Each structure stands twice: as C-alpha cells, then as structure tokens.
Amino acid sequence: QVQLEQSGAEVREPGSSVKVSCKASGGTFSSDRIHWVRQAPGQGLEWMGRITPILGVPNYAQNFQGRVTITADRSTSTAYMDVSSLRSEDTAIYYCTREGEWQEFNNWGQGTLVTVSS
Amino acid sequence: QSVLTQPPSVSAAPGQKVTISCSGSSSNIGRTYVSWYQQLPGTAPKVLIYDNYKRPSEISDRFSGSKSGTSATLGITGLQTGDEADYFCGTWDSSLSAWVFGGGTKVTVL
Numbered sequence: 001q002v003q004l005e006q007s008g009a010e011v012r013e014p015g016s017s018v019k020v021s022c023k024a025s026g027g028t029f030s031s032d033r034i035h036w037v038r039q040a041p042g043q044g045l046e047w048m049g050r051i052t053p054i055l056g057v058p059n060y061a062q063n064f065q066g067r068v069t070i071t072a073d074r075s076t077s078t079a080y081m082d083v084s085s086l087r088s089e090d091t092a093i094y095y096c097t098r099e100g101e102w103q104e105f106n107n108w109g110q111g112t113l114v115t116v117s118s
Numbered sequence: 119q120s121v122l123t124q125p126p127s128v129s130a131a132p133g134q135k136v137t138i139s140c141s142g143s144s145s146n147i148g149r150t151y152v153s154w155y156q157q158l159p160g161t162a163p164k165v166l167i168y169d170n171y172k173r174p175s176e177i178s179d180r181f182s183g184s185k186s187g188t189s190a191t192l193g194i195t196g197l198q199t200g201d202e203a204d205y206f207c208g209t210w211d212s213s214l215s216a217w218v219f220g221g222g223t224k225v226t227v228l
Binding site for chain 2: 035037044045046047050059061062095097100102103104105106108109110111
C-alpha cells in the first residue's frame, strides 16, 4: 500500500517562497506519476502540475507556469513542489497525490497548510 | 469557473438516493476516464470511482458511477449521515493538457 507523507505547515510572508515535500513509501516511486493539487479555504480542488520521477520532466497548469517548480528525488522517493512570489491568494492546503492505472488519484498525502500573511 | 460543471449542493433524507452530475466537453469527459472523489470535512480527498464506473475494493457498492458522452454521474443510494461530504469529479483535458476538476458538490443528509 502506497503512503505519501508530506512536510508540515508553513507560514510565509508575501513575496517569499515555500517548498513542500512529499515522501512516498510502499510503491514504485520512479515510475509513478505524482501530482500536486491545492485547495484554498472553503474552495474546490485546483490542479497545479505533475511529474514522473523516472522521466524528470514536469508539466504545469497554465495558471502556475513560471511560479511553481515540481521536482523529484528518486534516491529518497520524495517529490517537491516549490511556489515562489507568494501572495495571500496562495493560502491553501497543498496535497500531493499519486496517479493510478486509470488516471485516478488513488493515494493522497495528508496535506500541507501554507499560510501567506504579513 | 471550473472546466467541469457540478451542482453546488444536493440533499436527501437518510436511506434515499442522490445523483451528482458532472458536465464537460469532448476534450475531457468525452475523451477519457472520469474519477470521483469524496472529501470528508478536514480530510484529504479519497477516490470513490475510477474509469467512469469502477469502485476500489474498499468502497461500498452504494456508490456508483456512469458516463454518457460528455457527462458523468455519481449515484449514492441508501444515504447515510456519514455520506455528508464534498464530492468532486475529475479527468484529464487534452486541449488544456491539464487535469481538471468539477467545482464540487456538497451532499447534505436531511
């Protein structure tokens, strides 16, 4: 059973950056496709991007191009999501999730709350 | 404005049935698999339905999925208070080259 363990809550000032980690266990990390999804308070789910560690090339949602960087370290089975130039609207819970055979998100991290406030 | 359209809320009495629609287009639902997610308050989403209608083994058969053309539907029968949650549909959009979600539907058990 694949488990995804995310890093803890973060508080950042506007204009700064944050890096969230997602450590996988129990699966085949390198060939898995890991996605990042965020949820602002009281809002729906918003897809940010994805990466397949063995390929190393990320894809991003248009809204996040240039401001989000997704990477993966195969040696530690950990994916990372870096958001720069933070603004208050980036306050959200950030989830990593693993894509299954039928394009479904069948494993989710517990979520990381990122609060952007001065 | 979400690419996939869901009703904001549905409600029914315990034991009744509800259906949640998810409307898309030929570049998303009309082209590939749809999955559905349940998000209980304060928790991460959980997959209920994948490949349009399949259920993970641990998901109750009270939950069902279907797809026709550019729309998908989630059904919940024998409604229970524990089913009160937000439900999201999702799929890949080939025009946007992005995963897209519906805006979510809140299910209330009266």
